[in-house]
Amino acid sequence: MNSRRVNVEDYRRLARKTLPRVIFDYLDGGAEDEKGLAHNRNAFDQWRFTPHRLTDVSQRDISTSLFGTRWSAPFAIAPTGFNSALWPDGDIKLASAAASAGIPFILSTASNASIEEVARCAEGEKWFQLYVVQQQLAEKLVMRALKAGYTTLIVTVDVGVNGNRERDRHNQFSLPLKSTPSLILSGCLHPSWTLRFLQNGMPQLANFVSTENGSLQAQAAVMSRQMDAGFNPNSLKRLRELWPYRLLVKGIIRPEDAEVCISCGADGVILSNHGGRQLDGSLAPIETLAEVVARIDRPVLADSGFRRGSDIVKAICLGADMVLLGRATLYGLAARGQQGVDEVIALLKAEVDCTLAQIGCPAVDELSAAYLRRVS
Ligand SMILES: Cc1cc2nc3c(=O)[nH]c(=O)nc-3n(C[C@H](O)[C@H](O)[C@H](O)COP(=O)(O)O)c2cc1C
Numbered sequence: 001m002n003s004r005r006v007n008v009e010d011y012r013r014l015a016r017k018t019l020p021r022v023i024f025d026y027l028d029g030g031a032e033d034e035k036g037l038a039h040n041r042n043a044f045d046q047w048r049f050t051p052h053r054l055t056d057v058s059q060r061d062i063s064t065s066l067f068g069t070r071w072s073a074p075f076a077i078a079p080t081g082f083n084s085a086l087w088p089d090g091d092i093k094l095a096s097a098a099a100s101a102g103i104p105f106i107l108s109t110a111s112n113a114s115i116e117e118v119a120r121c122a123e124g125e126k127w128f129q130l131y132v133v134q135q136q137l138a139e140k141l142v143m144r145a146l147k148a149g150y151t152t153l154i155v156t157v158d159v160g161v162n163g164n165r166e167r168d169r170h171n172q173f174s175l176p177l178k179s180t181p182s183l184i185l186s187g188c189l190h191p192s193w194t195l196r197f198l199q200n201g202m203p204q205l206a207n208f209v210s211t212e213n214g215s216l217q218a219q220a221a222v223m224s225r226q227m228d229a230g231f232n233p234n235s236l237k238r239l240r241e242l243w244p245y246r247l248l249v250k251g252i253i254r255p256e257d258a259e260v261c262i263s264c265g266a267d268g269v270i271l272s273n274h275g276g277r278q279l280d281g282s283l284a285p286i287e288t289l290a291e292v293v294a295r296i297d298r299p300v301l302a303d304s305g306f307r308r309g310s311d312i313v314k315a316i317c318l319g320a321d322m323v324l325l326g327r328a329t330l331y332g333l334a335a336r337g338q339q340g341v342d343e344v345i346a347l348l349k350a351e352v353d354c355t356l357a358q359i360g361c362p363a364v365d366e367l368s369a370a371y372l373r374r375v376s
Pocket of ligand 1: 108274276327328
């Protein structure tokens with residue numbers, strides 16, 4: 001572990017120093033007034049630990065089981081698009097870091113390395129995230145993931161329409177990036193990023209590259225034209241029929257929506273408000289987690305706002321089977337490439353372990369609501 005950077009916020013600060021503003025804001029920002037972004041962090045404070053004393057915590061185990069696999073920690077890397085804008089080969093670096101750490105990695109529809117390339121280049125179990133796109137395109141992507149050996153399909157249902165991210169609009173963020181005077185100036189002020197970017201060229205939306213879609217602009221246009229704001233339970237059932245392995249639905253907040261997903265054949269849900277990037281003012285997933293867990297008898301995962309091992313432990317206490325990390329590992333990637341991702345994973349593992357010791361619980365598998373009290 002790195003002695004100078006001791007928490008995720010330290011990696012965030014280094015990412016801010018390393019990246020041009022337009023790229024840092026794409027990574028860090030949220031929708032509209034970013035109240036949802038702040039709320040995702042503050043929501044954890046509604047629960048306080050009730051540490052159990054006089055228990056033997058000299059040996060501790062932070063591993064956990066999900067879908068028949070024993071993972072080294074109760075967290076995974078969330079699907080995120082355009083990772084190579086942060087560091088060249090960002091998807092492969094994240095997937096490789098996850099594989100060597102023994103945690104799952106989820107490849108985004110909007111990745112810069114293709115479904116097949118990531119399957120070829122990184123070890124470990126692969127999960128693929130599908131945006132709600134029109135049926136024909138969905139079928140094509142699902143079949144590619146199946147052929148390439150992915151084991152789990154994650155269907156993200158909170159992006160029928162893009163969120164209103166005002167930092168991106170102020171910065172004129174677009175695909176491809178526009179050479180605005182401020183990007184050029186910012187590029188000069190962040191020479192190591194600029195050099196890496198110039199050496200590797202503009203990242204492509206690799207899953208959309210074809211002879212007709214040679215340019216990034218064309219690939220981005222295809223993806224946004226194909227988004228299906230009409231996605232409904234019947235659309236989910238059709239995907240269920242196409243995909244023979246595990247299928248999870250990501251972007252759920254309401255308990256009754258989780259029940260609908262299960263009744264359509266999903267194997268579990270991921271509670272998420274997309275890290276506050278879509279709807280500003282949503283409840284945080286941690287706030288509906290216990291209710292969802294009580295309503296469905298399938299795995300429940302959660303993301304949005306997790307930056308500390310203690311956040312992860314709180315979610316597991318409330319019944320989550322696993323937590324997904326979005327920005328936390330991306331800050332590591334942006335700051336130091338794969339080494340930064342390795343370091344963030346290692347420090348969060350250490351924080352989970354330390355929290356177990358502090359609350360008097362020897363294993364993640366033994367966490368329960370008894371270790372928490374809601375204070376507001
Ligand atoms: C830069 C960025 C890109 C993202 N791209 C995707 C994506 O392509 N697909 C998806 O399902 N979620 C995407 N997300 C959302 C994450 O999967 C996850 O839900 C969110 O980051 C969790 O919040 P956190 O960043 O506070 O951990 C993205 C998030 C970020 C920060």
